[in-house]
Amino acid sequence: MLQIQNIRENQESIITALKKRNIDAAPMISKVLELDEKRRSIQTELDATLAESNKLSKEIGMLFKTGKAQEANVLKEKTAGLKEASKKLGEDLNTTAEELQQELYLIPNVPHESVPSGNSDEDNEEIFKEGDIPTLSEGALPHWELAKKYDIIDFELGVKITGAGFPVYKGKGARLQRALIAYFLDKNAEAGYTEMQVPLMVNEDSGYGTGQLPDKEGQMYHVQADDLYLIPTAEVPVTNLHRGDILAESDFPIKYTGYTPCFRREAGSYGAHVRGLNRLHQFDKVEIVRMEHPNNSYQALDEMVEHVKNILRELKLPYRILRLCGGDLGFTSALTFDFEVFSTAQDRWLEISSVSNFETFQANRLKLRFKDENGKSQFAHTLNGSSLALPRVLAGILENYQTEEGIKIPEVLVPYCGFDIID
RNA sequence: GGAGGAAUGGCAGAGUGGUCGAAUGCGGCAGUCUUGAAAACUGUUGAGGGUCACACCUCCGGGGGUUCGAAUCCCUCUUCCUCCGCCA
Numbered sequence: 001m002l003q004i005q006n007i008r009e010n011q012e013s014i015i016t017a018l019k020k021r022n023i024d025a026a027p028m029i030s031k032v033l034e035l036d037e038k039r040r041s042i043q044t045e046l047d048a049t050l051a052e053s054n055k056l057s058k059e060i061g062m063l064f065k066t067g068k069a070q071e072a073n074v075l076k077e078k079t080a081g082l083k084e085a086s087k088k089l090g091e092d093l094n095t096t097a098e099e100l101q102q103e104l105y106l107i108p109n110v111p112h113e114s115v116p117s118g119n120s121d122e123d124n125e126e127i128f129k130e131g132d133i134p135t136l137s138e139g140a141l142p143h144w145e146l147a148k149k150y151d152i153i154d155f156e157l158g159v160k161i162t163g164a165g166f167p168v169y170k171g172k173g174a175r176l177q178r179a180l181i182a183y184f185l186d187k188n189a190e191a192g193y194t195e196m197q198v199p200l201m202v203n204e205d206s207g208y209g210t211g212q213l214p215d216k217e218g219q220m221y222h223v224q225a226d227d228l229y230l231i232p233t234a235e236v237p238v239t240n241l242h243r244g245d246i247l248a249e250s251d252f253p254i255k256y257t258g259y260t261p262c263f264r265r266e267a268g269s270y271g272a273h274v275r276g277l278n279r280l281h282q283f284d285k286v287e288i289v290r291m292e293h294p295n296n297s298y299q300a301l302d303e304m305v306e307h308v309k310n311i312l313r314e315l316k317l318p319y320r321i322l323r324l325c326g327g328d329l330g331f332t333s334a335l336t337f338d339f340e341v342f343s344t345a346q347d348r349w350l351e352i353s354s355v356s357n358f359e360t361f362q363a364n365r366l367k368l369r370f371k372d373e374n375g376k377s378q379f380a381h382t383l384n385g386s387s388l389a390l391p392r393v394l395a396g397i398l399e400n401y402q403t404e405e406g407i408k409i410p411e412v413l414v415p416y417c418g419f420d421i422i423d
Numbered sequence: 424g425g426a427g428g429a430a431u432g433g434c435a436g437a438g439u440g441g442u443c444g445a446a447u448g449c450g451g452c453a454g455u456c457u458u459g460a461a462a463a464c465u466g467u468u469g470a471g472g473g474u475c476a477c478a479c480c481u482c483c484g485g486g487g488g489u490u491c492g493a494a495u496c497c498c499u500c501u502u503c504c505u506c507c508g509c510c511a
């Protein structure tokens with residue numbers, strides 16, 4: 001959520017920047033400013049009314065104390081009108097503030113200056129590419145065929161017990177997945193991220209805190225009986241760890257990592273591109289989250305990008321990095337880099353990580369602040385990234401590492417797996 | 424799930440209708456002293472709105488009510504503690 005003060009002061013530049021997202025924010029902005037104006041004028045009027053009524057109450061108290069009950073009763077009558085007025089003003093204030101809040105929820109984050117304009121993922125800017133694309137032998141298979149051939153992932157079994165998009169990992173497939181999780185967590189810990197195990201269901205406040213609500217209501221599984229949401233990413237519970245906090249400057253940087261299953265309804269996505277592991281309702285992911293001083297957040301973002309690069313290098317997977325264009329940028333993000341692994345057998349790029357700086361957009365909703373050097377409260381910057389999303393990394397490994405003898409295990413994973421080939 | 428008790432500032436903990444945004448202690452910050460540190464002493468120290476800056480307004484778990492006036496009384500929700508039940 002954008003800060004109202006920021007909108008007041010920079011409306012022109014905000015509207016210009018939001019054009020990169022292909023939206024004309026001018027009507028929203030002027031509505032917000034209008035409501036803000038209205039809110040403040042009601043507030044001022046209410047304050048004056050309350051001040052008057054507080055003053056009278058004090059006088060009445062004094063009069064009763066000194067035994068002048070009659071004079072007090074005269075004053076009492078005067079308060080009746082004030083009371084009525086302040087009640088009405090209070091109601092107006094609430095409705096206006098609520099309306100303002102709802103409008104503010106609709107405005108996405110302002111893209112960073114480096115974000116290119118564009119309409120869709122076709123306009124994302126490739127900024128880095130690395131790793132050799134393997135030459136596979138004749139008859140190389142996509143991962144869903146490999147999964148069947150070596151009996152390591154069973155999609156039909158998942159359908160039986162739950163439904164489409166909930167695969168069952170078996171034997172060496174399960175072990176490889178667990179190895180990846182452990183390997184990612186170890187790499188993250190090595191880089192100074194503290195491992196956290198967090199709840200997989202969150203309340204509504206947490207959903208609003210990181211921006212999934214109200215924007216992406218339909219994408220989360222909602223447990224209605226208890227009004228809880230299954231997390232779509234560890235970003236939600238981990239970032240909300242500091243909801244409402246006022247940190248000291250010396251608390252920065254705050255670096256967390258966490259492994260969680262993620263649940264996404266992904267309503268309405270079917271077809272060839274969602275086959276196998278490409279898109280699931282439940283998948284595993286290891287996430288990194290940072291809370292930073294605003295002066296340092298872009299350096300932190302670079303560090304996160306470098307960190308993910310290192311992991312992919314070690315796994316020896318061919319990958320590229322994209323700077324997302326305005327049209328593809330997430331609602332809450334100011335700048336996002338996507339990592340994609342090239343899946344040779346599918347002959348396409350698969351998104352495996354997304355690393356973003358939200359600047360103060362989430363912090364404003366979370367009320368996550370810190371005391372600056374002057375002792376003033378300021379919003380912190382929040383960032384997060386996948387390091388990494390499991391299914392597509394798994395798909396990439398299965399497809400790129402397949403040989404006639406079987407699927408080789410990347411060297412760094414062998415100690416975690418306890419075997420070096422799936423055959 | 425049943426029965427009782429509780430929720431106050433970073434923490435501990437007073438406050439049961441008016442001068443309480445709230446005593447006191449600890450912690451934090453600044454200073455005095457000291458070669459430096461510690462101790463001691465002095466001062467300072469919640470958040471939000473509003474204003475050029477003041478004034479002023481709101482907040483004592485959340486919401487609602489009584490009253491001229493609520494941290495204090497009433498209703499309700501949530502959470503925590505104790506006991507019982509169930510249970511990985």
